[in-house]
Amino acid sequence: MxxxxxxxxxxxxxxxxxxxxxxxxxxxxxxxxxxxxGADPQFGLMxxxxxxxxxxxxxxxxxxxxxxxxxxxxxxxxxPKPRFFVLCGDLIxxxxxxxxxxxxxxxxxxxSTYQNLDMVVSSAIGCQMGKDTHGLRIVVVTAEKxxxxxxxxxxxxxxxxxxxxxxxxxxx
Numbered sequence: 486m487x488x489x490x491x492x493x494x495x496x497x498x499x500x501x502x503x504x505x506x507x508x509x510x511x512x513x514x515x516x517x518x519x520x521x522x523g524a525d526p527q528f529g530l531m532x533x534x535x536x537x538x539x540x541x542x543x544x545x546x547x548x549x550x551x552x553x554x555x556x557x558x559x560x561x562x563x564x565p566k567p568r569f570f571v572l573c574g575d576l577i578x579x580x581x582x583x584x585x586x587x588x589x590x591x592x593x594x595x596x597s598t599y600q601n602l603d604m605v606v607s608s609a610i611g612c613q614m615g616k617d618t619h620g621l622r623i624v625v626v627t628a629e630k631x632x633x634x635x636x637x638x639x640x641x642x643x644x645x646x647x648x649x650x651x652x653x654x655x656x657x
Contacts, residue, residue, distance in 0.1 A: 505569070518568040519567055519568060520567050520568045520569045520570065520571065521560060521567045521569075521570045521571075522570075522571050522572075523556060523570065523571075523572045524572070525575050526549055526552070526553045526556075526572075526575075526576060527549065527575040527576065527577065527578045528546040528549040528550070528576065528577050528578060529544065529545070529546055529549070529577060529578035530549070530575075530578035531548045531549055532544065532545045532548070533578060583602065584601070584602065584603065584630075584631050585602070585603040585604075585605055585624075585631050585633070586602065586603070586604050586605065587605045587606075587607065587622065587624065587633070588604070588605070588606050588607070589606065589607050589608075589609065590606075591606045591608075591614075592608060592609045592612055592613060592614035592615065593606075593608050593609075593613065593614055593615025593616070593617050594606060594607060594608045594615070594617045594635055603631075605622070605633055607620075607621070607622040607635060608620060608635065610638070617635070618637035618638070618639070619637065619638045620635055620636050620637040620638050620640070620641065621635070621636055621638070621641060622634065622635045622636070623635075623636060623641075623646055623650060625650050625653045625654055627653055627656065632650065632653060634647070634650065
């Protein structure tokens with residue numbers, strides 16, 4: 486769901502500030518409020534736990550999806566609404582059909598493969614701790630494969646996405 490579809494529910498931080506909690510509005514105590522903290526939807530763990538096979542048993546997510554939807558529905562019914570919601574812990578335990586995991590936080594490009602699973606680490610938009618340039622990774626997903634390429638911010642601004650990747654997105 487886009488921010489537009491959500492009617493402004495989703496906020497975008499700008500200038501290291503999230504306007505949902507502006508300093509001007511939050512400067513003085515206005516009274517009690519509540520927020521909700523959820524933890525560990527951990528898609529795939531329920532089957533793995535029930536079968537006793539933590540390494541290979543987490544290939545089904547139906548129970549966790551149902552429970553997560555139930556949690557969202559319960560929160561949406563609350564009056565008054567919580568001030569905010571924070572989700573902590575593990576989001577995923579097992580990855581059925583997953584071919585690649587994309588992450589950041591290392592502030593440099595890196596990656597490896599383990600048992601046909603690609604781990605792709607993208608360098609930072611901000612502070613670089615290696616020799617990579619500030620940039621973004623474009624990931625194209627087709628029915629057959631996942632192709633990714635890291636672009637410096639300058640490259641992406643000046644040239645855009647390369648033709649071979651654009652061609653892949655035109656195929657049905």
